[in-house]
Amino acid sequence: MxxxxxxxxxxxxxxxxxxxxxxxxxxxxxxxxxxxxxxxxxxxxxxxxxxxxxxxxxxxxxxxxxxxxxxxxxxxxxxxxxxxxxxxxxxxxxxxxxxxxxxxxxxxxxxxxxxxxxxxxxxxxxxxxxxxxxxxxxxxxxxxxxxxxxxxPEKYHGIQDSDLRQRHRSLDMIMNVDVKERFIKRSKAITAIREYLNNMSFIECDTPILDTKYGGGEAKPFKTFVNDLDSEVFMNVSPELYLKRLIVGGIERVYTFARSFRNEGIDRTHYPEFTLMECYMSYADYEDMMRIMENIYEHVFKKVNGSTKIKYGEEEIDFKVPWKRETMCNLVKKDTGIDVENISREEIVRLVNDKNLLVEEQNEGLNLEEVTKGELIVNLFEAYSEKELIQPTFVIDFPKESSPLCKVHRKNSELIERFEPYAYGVELGNAYSELNDPLRQRILLHEQAEKLRGGLETASPMDEEFAVAIDIAMPPTGGLGIGIDRLIMFLTSANTIKDVIAFPLVKR
Structure with a gap:
């Protein structure tokens, strides 16, 4: 030879x-x-x-x-x-x-x-x-x-440097059995989610990665260019608007696993490329989506780990159903002493100043004289309440300023029927009783487009195709988005989001 x-x-x-x-x-x-x-x-x-x-x-x-x-x-x-x-x-x-x-x-x-x-x-x-x-x-x-x-690498030391481990993931998996097991568990978890949703008669559909517009999330998009169309396009921020169009088209229960891209910061729980599972259910509201959310987590943890309990950091966390429910306003009241739901914006500002609550490091550039009452409540929650949520908790009933795609709360017109689930201070997802009033939806989309034209990079452009679909009539709908990477972080007790992404970006 x-x-x-x-x-x-x-x-x-x-x-x-x-x-x-x-x-x-x-x-x-x-x-x-x-x-x-x-x-x-x-x-x-x-x-x-x-x-x-x-x-x-x-x-x-x-x-x-x-x-x-x-x-x-x-x-x-x-x-x-x-x-x-x-x-x-x-x-x-x-x-x-x-x-x-x-x-x-x-x-x-x-x-x-x-x-x-x-x-x-x-x-x-x-x-x-x-x-x-x-x-x-x-x-x-x-x-x-x-x-x-x-x-x-030498047997007893393997690859210790995190940058090298991510750059040479194959070696990392060979030398560290738990790393290989983490990605096997990731695959099993996604299979288990599909199993759960399919058993509830949900249909899986794909949504675009590239589009001439973007929406469904407050985020700065990635841009690229399609030569044949001579057109600038954006990478998917969220599959939300397309899944709702499928709901309008008559698929009453729909979901997708979407690679999503947001040109923003990288930290322990944020990464510019991540995986979202979003599902939408006709004739449902955010209460129904809470049950689906907690049931998915319980199903995945039992199926993959054999238990709903995990050790994360120094805490034992139990994802067993049912999870605790807390309104955002009640959490802010508990953690800051300010009864934000029942006082005016001006009174909140006075108390914030008196208590010296909003430090610059937590809310860079925040101008108390310009923000709305709802924005103040969200800022207080993010600064003082998020980190206190160790056991799985649904934070419900957000201020109406927090989303243009959600229905006004049926009991309080200053709030919307939205929830975010948290564990160990980490947001696990997002869900709404979806707005299906076509005229109200158009007004809010135009307001977002105005903010974008005014220089707010995380605002969304007007999506006329989506607006036309809502014009046709969308049934009452509950929507839910789950961050898959964060789910896998808890499932495998991984410390950072990069640990559960097989091949994260590594600076050259």
């Missing part, structure tokens, strides 16, 4: 971080080629391949004479003359492999000497327990399935 890796100097020129250990691996790769062994075969021809976890879990029922096949990556390698032990990991776990020169033959044992940690092999053999009680595969034969030319 032609050896295409002979010129090590040329390889070094295209591998800027090449070192003596990597070059030694390339030499072994060349030796495999010289022996007529393809170190990168097209497939693994096996009979009844099994996984490490299945072998370990069912060891007592496995016939000691039965040959088993598995494939995985070598993580540890111990050579002892005529015997070699290695540990192999696959998607579900790890197991020890025992190689004997006597059993596999001299030629194959010499090939084994060309194997390193990080290599992927296929093994066929029988299972037994060592004297120390470790379940082990006694190899009858093996195959090289992929030769690694790069050393794995």
């Amino acid at each position: 032609y050896n295409e890796y002979e010129n090590l100097n040329e390889l070094v020129s295209i591998m800027p971080d090449a070192n003596e250990f990597m070059l030694e691996r390339v030499k072994k790769l060349n030796k495999l080629l010289e022996l007529g062994i393809n170190p990168y075969p097209y497939n693994y021809d096996y009979n009844d391949r099994t996984y490490t976890k299945e072998i370990c879990d069912d060891f007592d029922n496995i016939d000691e004479e039965k040959e088993l096949s598995l494939a995985g990556r070598i993580m540890l390698l111990r050579r002892m003359g005529n015997a070699t032990f290695c540990n192999v990991i696959d998607e579900k776990g790890n197991i020890q492999i025992f190689f004997s020169k006597k059993l596999i033959g001299v030629d194959n044992y010499n090939i084994l000497k060309l194997i390193d940690t990080g290599d992927i092999i296929g093994v066929t053999g029988t299972v037994f327990k060592t004297q120390t009680g470790e379940i082990t595969i006694r190899a009858n034969k093996f195959e090289v399935l992929s030769k690694s030319v790069r050393n794995l």
Whole structure:
């Protein structure tokens, strides 16, 4: 077989971080080629391949004479003359492999000497327990399935630097089993949400990523350009307006998992690219959406973790239904001593100044003389109440200024029927009794467009297609948005949102 890796100097020129250990691996790769062994075969021809976890879990029922096949990556390698032990990991776990020169033959044992940690092999053999009680595969034969030319990080330290872990997520997953498990749990959680909604007769529909307008959330959008249309377009901020158009079109229960993009700050719980699950239900209101929200969380935690309780930081949090409900005004009264619901804006301003409540770091640029009463209430809540919400809590009944897409509260015209669920001081979602009065909706959309023209970058442009759909008549509707990344943070006890995004942006 032609050896295409002979010129090590040329390889070094295209591998800027090449070192003596990597070059030694390339030499072994060349030796495999010289022996007529393809170190990168097209497939693994096996009979009844099994996984490490299945072998370990069912060891007592496995016939000691039965040959088993598995494939995985070598993580540890111990050579002892005529015997070699290695540990192999696959998607579900790890197991020890025992190689004997006597059993596999001299030629194959010499090939084994060309194997390193990080290599992927296929093994066929029988299972037994060592004297120390470790379940082990006694190899009858093996195959090289992929030769690694790069050393794995040192076993006991792995990758510690968070930037490197995100930049080289594959290595991070190999060296840190909990990282791989986190992304497996993410997939299971999304499957569980779909299962729950599908069982409630919801229909999943896609919505656009690129559009000539944007709406459904107060956010600064990302912009790009479509050459064929000679048009500037925006990346999706929220799928909300399209899902409501589907409701108008007659799909009475609809949901989507949407990649959403907001050109804003990055911190522990915020990231410019994230995943939203939004669902809309005809003939429902925000009370119905509260039940769906808490039931989804309970269903996911039971399905994936087997329990509604998790340890997060120093707290034990329980997502068991039902969650606590608190009005925003009552929380502000409790945490600041100001009864904001029953006094005027001017009186709130006086008390805020007397108590020296709104510090500049929390509300940069806030002008007490310009903000509305509702905006003041929201600011007080964000500054003093959010962080106190440790156990899952629905914060309900927001000031009407907080959203142009929500119905006025049926008992208090200064409020709207909106809620945000919180846990550990983190917002988990957003929901409304959706506004379906077409004339009122047009007025509020035009007000948003005016704010945008006035320089408010987080305001939305007028969406005439959406307004026309509401003109046609949208049934009473409850809407709910859940931040999937934040759900996964709690499900896996991850500290930051970047930990639950497989490949976050890393500054170059």
